[in-house]
Every structure is written in structure tokens, then in C-alpha cells.
Amino acid sequence: xxxxxxxxxxxxxxxxxxxxxxxxxxxxLDDLDFNDLKAQLSLTDGNLSTHLAALERAGYVxxxxxxxxxxxxxxxxxxxxxxxxxxxYVNLLQGILDQAK
Numbered sequence: 673x674x675x676x677x678x679x680x681x682x683x684x685x686x687x688x689x690x691x692x693x694x695x696x697x698x699x700x701l702d703d704l705d706f707n708d709l710k711a712q713l714s715l716t717d718g719n720l721s722t723h724l725a726a727l728e729r730a731g732y733v734x735x736x737x738x739x740x741x742x743x744x745x746x747x748x749x750x751x752x753x754x755x756x757x758x759x760x761y762v763n764l765l766q767g768i769l770d771q772a773k
Contacts, residue, residue: 685757686757687761688726690713691723699755705745732754735747736748
């Protein structure tokens, strides 16, 4: 089997289950507050931060820090590249699953 086999083309950044959950949660949203994302996925601050850092390095999310009044606020936005990567991932996975039927 060559490197061009569908399973060898899976994006390992997105394929990790927590990062996939993050990307799926952000899909279709303009942005999401860090704490809301953390609560939705039942993650710790550190766990979410680690996975967001990996997604940010890949260019799939943008993390913005600001203030709402005097309170710090962190928001996460899926980038255009991230939306494209997620779409490609889903299409590739669907193709693999279709072959298994």
C-alpha cells in the first residue's frame, strides 16, 4: 500500500479526538468563548489550551485575548484554513467509510 492510500492522507492534527471535537464544535460559529468551549467539551483549562495550541500552530484556529470590562476574555475562531481542513477531513473519512460498505 502506498502513501496515497486514503487512510494515509488523514490529517493527524484534526484526527485526534479532542481536537476533532473542538473543530466540530467551532464549525458554523463565528467564534466561541474559551470557557464556553471548555464547558461544552468537559475539558480542563490546561487540556483545552494544549489542544488549541496545536490547532493554532496548524493555522486552523485563531485565539484572541481581550477584555470585557475588566475581565480577560479569550475567544477561539476557526480560520478559513481550519474550515477547509475540517471539510477535507470529513470528506476523506466519508470516502474511507463508503469503501468499507
